[in-house]
Amino acid sequence: MSFPWAKEYTPQHPLMQFLDEKLPLPRLVYNAVGAGYPVPRNLSYFWNFGVLAGFCLMVQILTGVVLAMHYAAETTVAFASIEHIMRDVNWGWMMRYAHMNGAHMFFAVIYIHIFRGLFYSSYKAPREMIWLIGVVIFLLMMATAFMGYVLPWGQMSFWGAQVITGLFSAIPLVGEPLQIWILGGYAPDNAALNRFFSLHFLLPFVIAGCVILHIWALHIPGSSNPTGVEVKQESDTIPFHPYYTAKDGFGLGIFLLIYFTLVFFLPNMLGHVENSIPANPLSTPAHIVPEWYFYPFYAILRAFTYDLTIPFTGVVLIQAKLLGVLAMFGSILLWFFLPWLDKSPVKSGHYRPVFRKFFWFGLIPCMAVLFVCGGAPAAEPYVMLSQIATAYYFLHFLVILPIISSLESPEPLPFSITEAVLGKDDNAKLGGATAQPAE
Amino acid sequence: MIRIGAILVGLFFAGVVLLWSFSQGAYTHFTEEVEKGPEYVFYIPPKSPEGGFAHDGAFGKWDLAQLQRGYQVYKEVCAACHSLEFVSFRNLEQIGYSEEQVKAEAASWMVPGINPDTGEATLRAGLATDAFPSPYPNDIAAAAANNNAIPPDLSLITKARKKGPEYVYSLLAGYEIAGPQGYEHDGKVLSEMFPDFQTVAPLYFNPYFEYLNIAMAPPLVVDGQVTYSDGTESTIPQMSADVAAFLTWAGEPSMVERKQTGWIVLGFVLFATILAWLAKKQLWSGLKSAKRKD
Numbered sequence: 001m002s003f004p005w006a007k008e009y010t011p012q013h014p015l016m017q018f019l020d021e022k023l024p025l026p027r028l029v030y031n032a033v034g035a036g037y038p039v040p041r042n043l044s045y046f047w048n049f050g051v052l053a054g055f056c057l058m059v060q061i062l063t064g065v066v067l068a069m070h071y072a073a074e075t076t077v078a079f080a081s082i083e084h085i086m087r088d089v090n091w092g093w094m095m096r097y098a099h100m101n102g103a104h105m106f107f108a109v110i111y112i113h114i115f116r117g118l119f120y121s122s123y124k125a126p127r128e129m130i131w132l133i134g135v136v137i138f139l140l141m142m143a144t145a146f147m148g149y150v151l152p153w154g155q156m157s158f159w160g161a162q163v164i165t166g167l168f169s170a171i172p173l174v175g176e177p178l179q180i181w182i183l184g185g186y187a188p189d190n191a192a193l194n195r196f197f198s199l200h201f202l203l204p205f206v207i208a209g210c211v212i213l214h215i216w217a218l219h220i221p222g223s224s225n226p227t228g229v230e231v232k233q234e235s236d237t238i239p240f241h242p243y244y245t246a247k248d249g250f251g252l253g254i255f256l257l258i259y260f261t262l263v264f265f266l267p268n269m270l271g272h273v274e275n276s277i278p279a280n281p282l283s284t285p286a287h288i289v290p291e292w293y294f295y296p297f298y299a300i301l302r303a304f305t306y307d308l309t310i311p312f313t314g315v316v317l318i319q320a321k322l323l324g325v326l327a328m329f330g331s332i333l334l335w336f337f338l339p340w341l342d343k344s345p346v347k348s349g350h351y352r353p354v355f356r357k358f359f360w361f362g363l364i365p366c367m368a369v370l371f372v373c374g375g376a377p378a379a380e381p382y383v384m385l386s387q388i389a390t391a392y393y394f395l396h397f398l399v400i401l402p403i404i405s406s407l408e409s410p411e412p413l414p415f416s417i418t419e420a421v422l423g424k425d426d427n428a429k430l431g432g433a434t435a436q437p438a439e
Numbered sequence: 440m441i442r443i444g445a446i447l448v449g450l451f452f453a454g455v456v457l458l459w460s461f462s463q464g465a466y467t468h469f470t471e472e473v474e475k476g477p478e479y480v481f482y483i484p485p486k487s488p489e490g491g492f493a494h495d496g497a498f499g500k501w502d503l504a505q506l507q508r509g510y511q512v513y514k515e516v517c518a519a520c521h522s523l524e525f526v527s528f529r530n531l532e533q534i535g536y537s538e539e540q541v542k543a544e545a546a547s548w549m550v551p552g553i554n555p556d557t558g559e560a561t562l563r564a565g566l567a568t569d570a571f572p573s574p575y576p577n578d579i580a581a582a583a584a585n586n587n588a589i590p591p592d593l594s595l596i597t598k599a600r601k602k603g604p605e606y607v608y609s610l611l612a613g614y615e616i617a618g619p620q621g622y623e624h625d626g627k628v629l630s631e632m633f634p635d636f637q638t639v640a641p642l643y644f645n646p647y648f649e650y651l652n653i654a655m656a657p658p659l660v661v662d663g664q665v666t667y668s669d670g671t672e673s674t675i676p677q678m679s680a681d682v683a684a685f686l687t688w689a690g691e692p693s694m695v696e697r698k699q700t701g702w703i704v705l706g707f708v709l710f711a712t713i714l715a716w717l718a719k720k721q722l723w724s725g726l727k728s729a730k731r732k733d
Contacts, residue, residue: 264701398449
């Protein structure tokens with residue numbers, strides 16, 4: 001599952017030879033993130049974010065396991081147990097702030113990772129499976145983050161749980177029984193809090209399993225790269241270690257500087273003040289909003305304000321709430337179809353003049369508007385803006401992308417990664433006769 | 440096939456449905472005027488006390504004398520109605536009291552206990568390990584004593600409001616005890632712009648409160664209401680700032696420790712990042728020159 005010129009693991013020390021014979025774990029590491037994994041030599045810093053996302057997952061699991069030792073999933077004491085962690089547990093405040101802001105950083109990293117994939121069309125053959133697993137990981141992350149936010153049992157926890165599980169009630173016929181089944185009651189209460197805690201503990205390990213599949217699927221074709229030209233020869237690649245371990249080390253340093261600035265100096269900047277008030281089923285907060293990383297999808301949900309009716313008869317076909325729910329889930333599920341919607345043979349946005357314009361002047365501003373509107377109160381002009389942005393979001397992926405991928409004439413590609421980096425590739429003159437395909 | 444299906448779904452959501460929502464919303468937006476109530480025009484966002492708080496900023500430290508004065512204001516004024524359930528007497532050692540002083544202080548509070556002989560509920564003198572007791576036995580009693588508005592617990596009040604410390608300060612110092620009659624802000628007169636606006640008892644007028652009318656009676660009404668032992672002049676703004684600082688500490692006693700730890704951590708990570716940058720640069724420079732030769 002690698003290129004023929006990949007270095008082979010040859011243990012020198014008798015202990016490592018023994019281990020390699022009985023359980024070749026060092027060989028696995030060597031071939032996965034060591035000198036045995038040849039990687040395109042031209043990866044930009046945007047390729048750091050996969051490693052950073054893996055780091056975030058580990059931080060969340062480690063801090064989360066410690067927090068779970070002190071947390072109590074029972075509605076009458078859950079809020080107080082968080083304050084116990086903040087005040088009485090040694091370094092508990094650091095663990096909790098690291099976990100809270102770790103979630104923010106995890107999503108920030110994953111959004112850059114996803115949009116890197118969208119710009120460089122990393123979802124295209126031969127990497128469809130990596131992309132599909134990635135979308136599954138993102139969905140699992142959203143579920144995990146939502147349930148984690150409920151655990152402190154503050155006002156926003158409770159009302160967030162109420163609103164999000166209420167979405168299921170929009171489904172015809174089975175909606176309401178489904179919501180009651182999910183909550184274990186008619187409103188969020190002890191049953192819901194307990195199962196959310198259980199699942200919030202379980203899902204990160206499911207995510208970790210999916211991450212292993214994600215990386216496994218990645219190692220079959222190898223990493224993509226900014227030119228989108230596949231690896232042809234040894235001079236196109238460099239070993240992962242030491243080159244990319246060093247580059248990732250520097251990237252991790254920059255990441256940690258931002259992360260720790262949040263943890264130690266602005267720990268509550270990205271949170272909501274309402275969650276410092278204990279949950280109160282009798283008092284609804286003025287603005288119920290999710291965490292910032294759900295804003296775009298929350299904006300799509302709220303963009304549908306009128307029922308779909310048969311014109312001039314007033315017969316309701318689909319209620320606005322159901323349309324919003326369908327659109328919100330659809331906006332992520334459509335990512336599953338991207339490998340088959342975008343038929344352009346060229347991967348990198350650098351060589352696709354029309355795609356590039358729609359990406360930078362369409363999709364990115366559209367996401368920015370959705371981010372702003374998702375956190376804003378449900379009033380004009382935010383509703384109108386989110387409607388325009390939602391319309392563009394669906395048009396971009398489902399209409400514009402399939403059409404431009406057929407019409408666009410891409411710019412000339414370099415012969416190889418080597419040519420892209422060094423300006424010339426001797427093999428190109430021979431017409432690529434000596435080029436070796438990846439296996 | 441899949442692309443034709445996608446285009447149809449895309450057009451359905453974007454074109455048909457959203458256009459409908461959009462045109463309806465845009466129509467009502469431009470035809471119906473939204474009236475802005477007095478709380479939009481006369482609400483004042485929280486302000487810092489003069490000179491700010493000692494704990495502000497990345498290098499902020501607690502002003503222990505101020506925290507002690509603030510504690511005195513809490514004890515003599517706020518504690519009549521507000522609990523502080525997540526703070527224990529032992530925590531007071533952190534704001535500069537000795538162990539003996541904390542024990543004496545705790546003993547001056549009565550906390551709920553159980554009579555060891557009869558098993559009946561009773562009150563006993565507090566111990567250092569006790570949390571601050573609530574002034575009411577339960578929420579119903581609290582609501583009954585306060586016109587149905589339960590006084591919130593103050594342990595986290597500065598984290599539960601936007602710009603919490605400034606909010607507490609502004610709210611306490613910002614009561615317009617004369618009421619809304621003749622109230623003027625930014626050259627606008629409230630009773631002229633909104634003649635219907637009223638502050639009906641048991642509410643009180645306070646422009647630093649979102650809805651302008653607040654259920655809490657002005658707690659600090661005259662200068663010198665609390666007599667400070669350190670000789671500081673107890674004006675209303677001074678008492679407000681002191682108790683706001685105390686409640687900030689009560690909300691997050693680890694705040695200063697957090698910031699100080701942060702500088703050490705950032706310093707270490709910055710050093711490590713510079714080393715990582717140099718290592719990366721050296722490695723990659725070797726790579727490029729070697730490859731250019733062949």
